[in-house]
Amino acid sequence: MDISSVKVLWPEMLTDGAAFLVLFFYHFHxxxxxxxxxxxxxxxxxxxLRQKWVRSIMSENRDILGVQTLRNWVxxxxxxxxxxxxxxxxxxxxxxRPTEKMVMISQTLNFIGSESEMLWLFKLMTLTVNFFFAxxxxxxxxxxxxxxxxxxxIPNEDPELTDGAVTEVINRGALHYFLGMRGYYLAVPLTLWxxxxLWLLAGAVILITVLHKLDRTI
Structure with missing residues (x-):
């Protein structure tokens, strides 16, 4: 890679790195x-709350309500x-099958960085991996x-099946649902990318601002 190519790429690399670091450190925290x-x-x-719900469902034998709720989640x-x-x-x-018009539209709003078609395809593949993750x-x-x-x-008289065991399974499903929704949320800055x-960085900052309000109870 020659010096001129590096001069074109380094602003984009710094901006992309800042955006992904913001997303990583927020989710790590x-x-x-x-x-x-x-x-x-x-x-x-x-x-x-799901633990309390499972305990209530199993202790009061409200099987129909439990199955209907799980069906809605499914x-x-x-x-x-x-x-x-x-x-x-x-x-x-x-x-x-990328068309020249699509690439030109995206490059029109690209104020800094490379306008390489290969880089544009790499961004598309990153977005694809994100949706496969979801x-x-x-x-x-x-x-x-x-x-x-x-x-x-199963009747709660079974000593091997406690409400804690059922809650653990439901919470695992809920965790994967949570991660799938994160994939949808991350699609916003990745699409702007x-x-x-600059659009990626702006999308990352806006997304983190919204998630900060949604992810806390107080």
Missing amino acids: YARRVRSAPTKTSLGMANH MASTFLASTAVLIDMSILSVAF FFNFTLSIRYYNHAGFMID LFGP
């Missing part, structure tokens, strides 16, 4: 927050998984919710 003070985070509080995960894979197929069709997490959440549907119907690194 949030993961530690969930472990250290779970009730102050939306994810930790939801896990706590339907939501199924819809989001199907949508993710459809978006992936659409992105791959664009990546395999798809697999939603399918795993369906798997755990289906297991919980069988477990929650197609128009240039």
Whole structure:
């Protein structure tokens, strides 16, 4: 790579690096927050409430309510998984048959950095991997919710099946649902990345600002 190419790429590399570091450190901090003070985070509080819900369902033998709720969660995960894979197929069709007009539109708003078509295709493939990540997490959440549907119907006299064991399975499904939704959220800055690194950084900052309000309870 010659010096002129480096001069063109270094502003984009710095901006892209800053955007991904912001996203990484926020989620790293949030993961530690969930472990250290779970009730102050939306994810930790939801896990706590699901434990109380499972205990209520199993102790009062409200099996129908439990199965209906799990069915709703399965339907939501199924819809989001199907949508993710459809978006992936659409992105791959664009990546395999890119048109000059599409590339030109994205480069029009690219104020700094490279205008290489190969880099544009790399950004598309990154977006594809992100939606595949969302798809697999939603399918795993369906798997755990289906297991919980069988477990929650078993009479609570069974000593091997406690409400804690059922809660753990449901919370695993909920964690994969949470990760799948993160994939959808991350698609916003990654899509903006197609128009240039400044758009990626702006999208990352806006996303973190919104998530900061959504991810905490107080």
